[in-house]
Amino acid sequence: MMTHIAALIFDVDGTLAETEEAHRYAFNRAFSEAWLNWTWNQAIYRQLLKVSGGKERILTFAPDASPELVAGLHGRKTQIYTKMVASGQVSFRPGIESLISSARAQGLKLAIASTTTRANVEALLGARRAFFEVIACAEDVRRKKPDPEVFDLVIKRLDLPADKCLVLEDSINGLKAAQAAGLATVVTPSLYTRGQDFSGALAVLPDLGGVTLAKLIELKG
Numbered sequence: 160m161m162t163h164i165a166a167l168i169f170d171v172d173g174t175l176a177e178t179e180e181a182h183r184y185a186f187n188r189a190f191s192e193a194w195l196n197w198t199w200n201q202a203i204y205r206q207l208l209k210v211s212g213g214k215e216r217i218l219t220f221a222p223d224a225s226p227e228l229v230a231g232l233h234g235r236k237t238q239i240y241t242k243m244v245a246s247g248q249v250s251f252r253p254g255i256e257s258l259i260s261s262a263r264a265q266g267l268k269l270a271i272a273s274t275t276t277r278a279n280v281e282a283l284l285g286a287r288r289a290f291f292e293v294i295a296c297a298e299d300v301r302r303k304k305p306d307p308e309v310f311d312l313v314i315k316r317l318d319l320p321a322d323k324c325l326v327l328e329d330s331i332n333g334l335k336a337a338q339a340a341g342l343a344t345v346v347t348p349s350l351y352t353r354g355q356d357f358s359g360a361l362a363v364l365p366d367l368g369g370v371t372l373a374k375l376i377e378l379k380g
Contacts, residue, residue, distance in 0.1 A: 164375070164376055164379055165268060165323040165324065166268040166269065166270055166292075166325070167267055167270070167324070168270045168272050168325070168326045168327070169269070170271075170328045170330075171283060172273065173330060173352060174327050174333070174349070175252065175283060176249050176250060176252055176255075176283055177249075177350055178279075181243050181244070185236045185239040185240040189232050193228075193231070193235070199220070201351075203220075205351050207219055208330070208352070213275070215303070237279060244279075244283050253367060253368030254368040257367075258367055258371075262372055263290060268293075268317055269291045270324075271291050272295050272309045272310050273309070274309055275296065276296060280294060295309050296309075300312060304330075304333050304335070305331075305335035305336045306339070307336045307340035308336075310336055310339075310340035311340050314342075322341070324342055325342075325344075326342045326345070327344075328346050329346060329347055329352050330348075330349070331356060343361050344361060345361050345378060346360040346364070362378050
C-alpha cells in the first residue's frame with residue numbers, strides 16, 4: 160500500500176527555477192555599481208553556493224566587509240534580481256507547473272521552504288503565491304540550510320507529520336536539512352549542484368519533466 164502524501168514542500172532557487180545565474184549576474188552588477196573590483200565567475204560562485212544565504216556568501220568572499228556594506232550590496236542585488244524575474248528572464252524548471260496543478264487538483268497542501276529572501280520568493284511566484292499555504296523564507300529563521308530549522312517551521316505551520324510530506328530540493332544543503340527534519344526528499348540537481356552527493360534521497364532526477372504526482376507518491380511509498 161502506497162503512503163499518502165498530504166503536502167509537497169518546495170525549495171526555490173535551483174528547484175522551482177534555474178535562478179542562480181540570474182542571482183550571480185545581480186550580485187556582479189551590484190558590486191560594479193558600488194565601484195568594487197569584485198567579479199563572481201561560475202567557478203567562484205559554485206564554491207560560494209556551498210554557503211546558504213546571499214549575505215553569508217558576500218562575507219565568505221570578503222570576510223572584512225562591514226555589515227553596512229554587506230547589507231547595502233545585498234539589498235541592491237535583490238532589487239536587480241527581482242526586476243529580472245518580473246521582466247520574465249527567469250522561468251520555472253520543466254514539470255514544476257504541471258506538478259503544482261496536479262497537487263492542487265488532488266487537494267494536497269503546497270509549501271515553500273527556502274532560505275532566500277521573501278522578496279526573491281514572491282518575485283518568482285508572482286500570482287502563484289496564493290497556491291502555497293505556507294511560505295517560509297530567510298527572514299523566518301535564524302539558521303539556514305543545512306540546518307533543518309526552515310523545514311521544521313514549515314511542518315509546524317502545515318500541521319502535518321513529516322511522513323505525510325515530500326520535499327523537492329536541488330542541493331546537498333537542502334537534502335541534509337530535509338533529512339534532519341525527517342522528510343523524504345526527491346532531488347533534481349541544478350546547474351550549480353550537479354555532481355553533489357545526494358545519498359539518502361528517495362530519487363535523483365534530471366528534472367520533473369514528465370514526472371507525475373502519482374510517480375512521486377510511488378517513490379514515497
